[in-house]
Amino acid sequence: DTAVSQTPKYLVTQMGNDKSIKCEQNLGHDTMYWYKQDSKKFLKIMFSYNNKELIINETVPNRFSPKSPDKAHLNLHINSLELGDSAVYFCASSLAWGSYEQYFGPGTRLTVT
Amino acid sequence: KNEVEQSPQNLTAQEGEFITINCSYSVGISALHWLQQHPGGGIVSLFMLSSGKKKHGRLIATINIQEKHSSLHITASHPRDSAVYICAVEGYGGATNKLIFGTGTLLAVQP
Numbered sequence: 100d101t102a103v104s105q106t107p108k109y110l111v112t113q114m115g116n117d118k119s120i121k122c123e124q125n126l127g128h129d130t131m132y133w134y135k136q137d138s139k140k141f142l143k144i145m146f147s148y149n150n151k152e153l154i155i156n157e158t159v160p161n162r163f164s165p166k167s168p169d170k171a172h173l174n175l176h177i178n179s180l181e182l183g184d185s186a187v188y189f190c191a192s193s194l195a196w197g198s199y200e201q202y203f204g205p206g207t208r209l210t211v212t
Numbered sequence: 213k214n215e216v217e218q219s220p221q222n223l224t225a226q227e228g229e230f231i232t233i234n235c236s237y238s239v240g241i242s243a244l245h246w247l248q249q250h251p252g253g254g255i256v257s258l259f260m261l262s263s264g265k266k267k268h269g270r271l272i273a274t275i276n277i278q279e280k281h282s283s284l285h286i287t288a289s290h291p292r293d294s295a296v297y298i299c300a301v302e303g304y305g306g307a308t309n310k311l312i313f314g315t316g317t318l319l320a321v322q323p
Contacts (some may be wrong), residue, residue, distance in 0.1 A: 124302065141316075155310055187253065197309070198260065208253075
């Protein structure tokens, strides 16, 4: 039973396209996150949601739009993809807002050509 | 300069050796996390701590809040410990839940 799952695992697309990455957690957690890991393997937070409400939006271009239809899901939609969007995107969840251990999904490797 | 610095960046050890990875940070924090990223890319949380010391199996994490420093120790290292170890901190108030990551330490344990 996968705790935090992401689909797809790999995504190859052309510049200018629009794509979505889906994330689901079955842990009953209230808080979910999106992280970007760049080509140098550096991780940076993009968004955080708590109880479906956007709490953290970390200077991400507005081409990126997260959506949380319910507490178990946090999807990431990206418009007008650019070469620089190529990265690995990780979804994560934690029990609640506050300092809790985070559980990560397997990552989605996005390649923009 | 990053708010979270790790050392060393790369570490090669022989199986059985005692390993220490260091993390220094420059901001006030509510908690510090140690993460492990496997060669296949998956990320696993090892520890979250805000004071003192935690132990899980062969892994030990310590933190000194006054000195803004944390260490991750691996005793009796094994090739399966080969991975990237990442330190991350989270601040107070509006910075809670916002992890700031170090650049990671790439550990290779040779048999």
